[in-house]
Amino acid sequence: MLNSPSLEPLLFELSDPGSASDYLPPLDVPEAPLPFATRAELDIPEVDEHSVVRHFTRLSQNTFSIDTHFYPLGSCTMKYNPKLNEAVAAMPGFASVHPLQAETTSQGWLEVLFRAQEVLAKIAGLDACTVQPLAGAQGEFCGLLMIRAYHNARGEADKRRRIVVPDSAHGTNPASAARCGYAVTTVKSNAEGGVDMDAMRAALKDDVAAVMITNPNTLGVFEAQIEELCTLAHENGALVYMDGANMNAILGQARPGDMGVDVMHYNVHKTFSTPHGGGGPGAGPVAVRSILEPFLPVPHVIQAESGEFAWDWDRPDAVGSLHGFRGNSGVILRALTYILRHGGEGLRQVSSDAVLSANYILARLKGTYETANPNGCKHECVLSASKLRSQYGVSAWDIAKRLPDYGFHAPTVYFPTIVKESMMIEPTETETKATLDAFCEAMLAIAEEAKNDPDLLHRAPLTMPVGRLDEANAAKCLNLCWTTPQAEEACESDGEPKREIAGAPTY
Amino acid sequence: MNTPTDLFYTESDEWLRREDDGLVTLGITDYAQGELGEIVYLELPEVGTSIVAGGSFGVAESVKAVGELHSPIAGEVVAANTDATENPGVVNESPFENGWMIRLKPSEELDTSSLMSAEQYAALRA
Numbered sequence: 001m002l003n004s005p006s007l008e009p010l011l012f013e014l015s016d017p018g019s020a021s022d023y024l025p026p027l028d029v030p031e032a033p034l035p036f037a038t039r040a041e042l043d044i045p046e047v048d049e050h051s052v053v054r055h056f057t058r059l060s061q062n063t064f065s066i067d068t069h070f071y072p073l074g075s076c077t078m079k080y081n082p083k084l085n086e087a088v089a090a091m092p093g094f095a096s097v098h099p100l101q102a103e104t105t106s107q108g109w110l111e112v113l114f115r116a117q118e119v120l121a122k123i124a125g126l127d128a129c130t131v132q133p134l135a136g137a138q139g140e141f142c143g144l145l146m147i148r149a150y151h152n153a154r155g156e157a158d159k160r161r162r163i164v165v166p167d168s169a170h171g172t173n174p175a176s177a178a179r180c181g182y183a184v185t186t187v188k189s190n191a192e193g194g195v196d197m198d199a200m201r202a203a204l205k206d207d208v209a210a211v212m213i214t215n216p217n218t219l220g221v222f223e224a225q226i227e228e229l230c231t232l233a234h235e236n237g238a239l240v241y242m243d244g245a246n247m248n249a250i251l252g253q254a255r256p257g258d259m260g261v262d263v264m265h266y267n268v269h270k271t272f273s274t275p276h277g278g279g280g281p282g283a284g285p286v287a288v289r290s291i292l293e294p295f296l297p298v299p300h301v302i303q304a305e306s307g308e309f310a311w312d313w314d315r316p317d318a319v320g321s322l323h324g325f326r327g328n329s330g331v332i333l334r335a336l337t338y339i340l341r342h343g344g345e346g347l348r349q350v351s352s353d354a355v356l357s358a359n360y361i362l363a364r365l366k367g368t369y370e371t372a373n374p375n376g377c378k379h380e381c382v383l384s385a386s387k388l389r390s391q392y393g394v395s396a397w398d399i400a401k402r403l404p405d406y407g408f409h410a411p412t413v414y415f416p417t418i419v420k421e422s423m424m425i426e427p428t429e430t431e432t433k434a435t436l437d438a439f440c441e442a443m444l445a446i447a448e449e450a451k452n453d454p455d456l457l458h459r460a461p462l463t464m465p466v467g468r469l470d471e472a473n474a475a476k477c478l479n480l481c482w483t484t485p486q487a488e489e490a491c492e493s494d495g496e497p498k499r500e501i502a503g504a505p506t507y
Numbered sequence: 508m509n510t511p512t513d514l515f516y517t518e519s520d521e522w523l524r525r526e527d528d529g530l531v532t533l534g535i536t537d538y539a540q541g542e543l544g545e546i547v548y549l550e551l552p553e554v555g556t557s558i559v560a561g562g563s564f565g566v567a568e569s570v571k572a573v574g575e576l577h578s579p580i581a582g583e584v585v586a587a588n589t590d591a592t593e594n595p596g597v598v599n600e601s602p603f604e605n606g607w608m609i610r611l612k613p614s615e616e617l618d619t620s621s622l623m624s625a626e627q628y629a630a631l632r633a
Contacts, residue, residue: 397544397571414571420542471570472545472596 007465008058012482015045062465064409066276070435072361074380074412074424075170075218077248077270084341085273085334094333099326103310110309113329114301116285116336123339123347124244124264124287125255130296131285132327136245139265139284140176140212145319146263146288146295147210147239148180153317156237160209166195167418168217170243177212189418193221193372200229204236214243215259216250218416220358220377220424230260239263239292247271248428249355249379252348262289272335283331297322353429354379357436361425364440368447372419380426382419389421394450394457396421401468402449402460406442508632509537511603515619516628519577522603525617526610530585533578534607535567535598538632543569546595551587551608558582564609567598579622582611 047055064071071078089095097106113131121129133139144163151157163177166187174184185203190196195213204211211233216222223229230240242256242264248271256264265286268274274283288296294317302312311326342350355378362373362381372382385396400410400423412424427436449457461467514522520539524532540546548568558564558578565576587609591597598606623631 417572472547475547475568475570 010482011045011047014047014051017046019048020046021049069409070439071409072411072425072427074426077426077428079273079428080430081273081275085337088337089330089333107309110301112333112336114303114309116332119339120285121287125257126287127290128293129285129287131332132297132322133284133286134323134328135282136265136267136284137172138322139286142286142297142322143241143263143265144180146292149295149319150292151209160207162207164203164208164211166213168219169212169214170218170245173212173243193219194223197225204232208238210239210241212241216246216378219372219382220380222378226259245270249351251351253351263292268331268335273338274331274334281328281331283328295319350429357427360436361427361440365443368444380424383423384419385421388450392450392454394454396423398457399446402446402457404461405463408439408442510625510629512625515622517579531611531613532607533609535602537602540599540602543574544571545569546598549592549595551592552584554584556584581614584609585612586610
């Protein structure tokens with residue numbers, strides 16, 4: 001499994017008792033027993049500071065990131081995160097303000113949040129926006145809460161218990177609807193990759209609360225019948241929720257509100273260049289039509305006639321608060337920085353360039369790989385390795401594993417699930433033509449390798465610190481804690497995860 | 508692709524076998540297990556669960572994807588293959604035999620007109 005003999009050791013393996021740096025001053029208070037175990041009693045690795053720094057620096061150098069590599073992960077919009085965003089967020093006027101500071105002394109922050117609410121509503125073509133949700137998924141949750149509150153106010157919440165989701169929507173949409181207690185009906189796509197309107201008509205019964213649609217959808221296709229779809233839903237008494245994950249394709253070109261959408265969330269880490277952050281702080285602002293405005297969560301930022309900004313908690317119809325605090329304001333600040341830096345024309349250029357880049361890759365690769373986008377795409381293209389698999393036994397998985405050897409992160413594979421051996425490629429607007437060309441050359445070279453040496457592709461990656469991992473065993477024997485070598489061997493032999501960790505603290 | 512001729516098939520890649528005692532056994536096809544790849548997690552219903560026609564009776568998860576399992580017929584679950592939930596790899600190794608998933612007591616006489624024969628299914632997945 002290991003390609004390199006010098007795989008970075010764990011801190012536990014680097015541990016050298018007595019070597020840890022200790023900056024604590026001498027004890028100057030009476031000594032007393034502690035109610036919990038002290039450091040000396042726990043099996044915590046002891047490593048000197050310099051070795052720790054080198055350890056983490058080496059690990060970071062073994063990592064693919066948007067700052068080191070082209071990262072065409074479809075559906076994820078891995079665009080470059082401008083360092084200006086970070087510079088602004090680090091300004092003391094923002095970084096040193098406490099969230100519980102008085103409104104009078106945090107007017108700058110409140111203005112940032114207020115202006116973000118305003119500009120995000122405007123980009124959506126909707127009437128109001130909340131920046132409270134902490135992630136896209138929580139945005140979906142928030143949107144569904146508001147949809148339910150809307151039907152509740154009309155006395156229809158008990159009747160409308162169903163959400164209709166096209167199969168080309170993002171996977172989170174049916175998951176969010178189910179999580180909120182709704183029944184989910186899936187509607188199939190037509191041959192062009194759009195929603196099958198006959199199937200949609202059949203699904204729109206009087207128990208439907210909303211249609212959740214992703215536009216452009218997850219095949220990178222703009223739903224040309226979106227207006228008709230929204231009209232149908234509205235005639236039925238249902239609302240239309242749009243997943244804004246693919247806004248990078250239509251930013252400044254088309255507004256969901258104009259299409260008939262009632263509520264949408266943004267993924268600011270996709271569209272507005274905030275860090276993706278491996279589960280770190282995120283934000284999923286939700287924009288709504290005026291009919292849903294009373295239900296926006298608290299707190300909401302308002303501007304008084306005097307020009308002062310304030311937190312508004314007095315919203316009797318609000319769906320409540322989404323978390324214990326004030327939202328991930330630092331993420332909203334980075335998004336607003338990106339928006340203001342580009343301006344209206346600049347944002348339009350973003351989507352133009354993103355769509356151009358995706359179509360350039362599609363045009364270069366569609367003779368070698370099959371595609372779900374024969375008529376062009378929006379911001380991402382979906383290719384398929386079906387032919388390579390049937391002819392040479394090389395799968396999308398193999399191609400994804402080979403790409404790091406060429407210096408590229410893999411695209412999204414096996415999603416969308418409605419395309420066999422799918423590879424979903426989203427280059428974003430921030431890559432140069434030279435980078436796009438190098439990626440295309442790699443994809444063409446891998447297709448040649450599939451013909452000439454398929455076994456090489458089954459073994460890839462060959463130049464990474466670790467080679468092909470046993471992902472099935474990793475899923476079955478999930479073990480995120482350091483264990484003794486004996487426990488690891490036991491797991492491999494009987495397939496049972498071993499939770500006992502010698503000497504390690506339990507959490 | 509292996510497609511036993513004594514079974515009925517669905518468009519969503521499940522197979523059905525009519526047993527001598529009137530029960531119906533369900534599983535996923537060789538094609539389905541091949542597309543999913545190595546299955547790492549299998550969720551099946553408790554005995555006694557009522558399944559509606561076209562409804563989901565469980566989930567098969569591989570390192571590539573999560574697939575819902577659908578039953579084309581309504582009925583009550585009389586057995587679930589706990590060997591398969593404990594060791595999902597058996598579905599990959601033996602999708603039509605040891606990797607069976609549930610046995611149903613059908614709510615009504617099994618109507619095979621909406622199901623596919625082995626020949627039809629093989630043509631669909633050719």
